[in-house]
Amino acid sequence: MATTERARQLRKDPTWAEKLMWKWLRDRKFCDYKFRREHPIGIYYLDFFCEEARLAIELDGFGHGHPDQQKHDAEREAFLTTRGIKVLRFWNSYLRRNAQSVRDTIFRELQARAPHPLPDYTRPLETKGKLALARRSEVRPHPQPVSTVG
Numbered sequence: 039m040a041t042t043e044r045a046r047q048l049r050k051d052p053t054w055a056e057k058l059m060w061k062w063l064r065d066r067k068f069c070d071y072k073f074r075r076e077h078p079i080g081i082y083y084l085d086f087f088c089e090e091a092r093l094a095i096e097l098d099g100f101g102h103g104h105p106d107q108q109k110h111d112a113e114r115e116a117f118l119t120t121r122g123i124k125v126l127r128f129w130n131s132y133l134r135r136n137a138q139s140v141r142d143t144i145f146r147e148l149q150a151r152a153p154h155p156l157p158d159y160t161r162p163l164e165t166k167g168k169l170a171l172a173r174r175s176e177v178r179p180h181p182q183p184v185s186t187v188g
Contacts, residue, residue: 053097054130055097055133059097060086069149071152072088072090079123082114082117084123087123090152091151092122092151092152093144093151094124094125096126097133098127098129126144
């Protein structure tokens, strides 16, 4: 089966965890980073991959707890590391219980590897206040009306 066909086939039957993750990542919804699903690299298919940050996100079900699968995952990760790709692995069960923690971990890693400027609404209030004050000082006041005595 050709690489593209295999990737398409894998995308047709996602797990609940993959559906949730894709909901977060698709269409640059996650801080404007572009992700691909089932992206082929060598003989492997990455669950989710961001080229800009060279970051792979893998979601693991119970099958990844078996020794043979763990060995395969370690070989796969070593291969990806040689290509400058960092792999974040999350158990599906962890994703279910700790969704925000997973999102925070992904965000921190993306920012560490390929920083995007943060939008104003994410800055601390103190910074927002100083920013607003600076903007107000840039605005010139309206001129005072001139009274004519006559």
